[in-house]
Amino acid sequence: MSASRESYLRGVRAAVPFAVVIVPFGMLFGLLASEAGLQLFEIMAFSFSVFAGASQFAALHLLQDHAPLLVIITTALAVNLRMLMYSVTLAPHLGASPLGIRAVMAYFLVDQSFALSVAEFEGRPDLTLPEKIAYFFGAVTPVAPLWFGSTVAGAVAGSAIPPEYALDFAVPITFLAMTAPMIRSWPHAVAAGLSVALTLALAFLPYGTGLLVGSAIGMAAGAGFEYWREKAAL
Structure with missing residues (x-):
């Protein structure tokens, strides 16, 4: 077996356990989108795009709250700002890949593929570029079909799921499981803690804008704390 194929299969095996949260997560989105009045093709276009x-x-x-389009777009971009940080983190490992491959990886860069890839690349510094590319795509191979398939299942049959199953548990569990191990320094802790505290404190703001304010201040505080530590160490 080639080294790249072995790396790909390691990625697949590492990602399979995420099915426990991806399936209810996707089903919940499909169900809520259907209840919001979206048709199946609209729901899937939403997910694929x-x-x-x-x-x-x-x-x-925000769509359900009839928020202004600018607020919806800004909030979605703010929530996905972490993808920019993910890209910066992975660039030293995958930045030398051909442009076409990088474009495909950009589409499939999600929390799961990022978390697994970073752990793999840091734990195996001797991996070649083809092996790293193979692992990344292996890590996303189970994730994407499970997300799209469970979204369809939630949209089509979600209303038949008893409320006591509480599919919404998957949302916080997923992010806690992935982000908690990444808080490795005081600047990380400051940014995360302040963002959470401010977002909760500003929950009364309309259209979820408290999230925008909390995340912006939290990131700024984390960066400022890191700068202060570096200056103090000089």
């Missing part, structure tokens, strides 16, 4: 669960939920919630 955006392919980012958190921003899809945020945009759907």
Whole structure:
């Protein structure tokens, strides 16, 4: 077996456990989008074009609240700002890939593929570029079909799921499981803690704009704390 194929299969195996949260996450989105009045083709067009669960939920919630288009777009972009940081983190590992491959990886860059890839690349610094590319695509191979398939299932049959199953547990569980191990320094903790605290404190603001304010201040505080630490160490 070639090294790239072995790397790809490691990525697939590492991503399979995420099915526990991806399936209810996708079904919940399909169900809520259907209840909001979207047709199946609209729901799937939404998922295929955006392919980012958190921003899809945020945009759907604002659509239901009849928020202004600018607020919807701004909120979705703010929720997905983490993808910019993901890209910066992965650039040293995958930046030398051909443009076409990088474009495809940009589409499939989601929380799961990022978290698994970073852990793999840091744990195996001797991996070649083809092996890293193979692992990345292996990590997203189970994720994408599960997301799209469960979204269809939620849209078509979600109303038949008993309320006590509480599919919405998947949303916070997913992000806690992926983000908690990434908080490795005080600047990370400051940014995360302040963002959460401010978002909760500003929950009364219309159209979820408290999220925008909280995340912006949290990131700025984390960056400022990091700058202060570096200056103090000089």
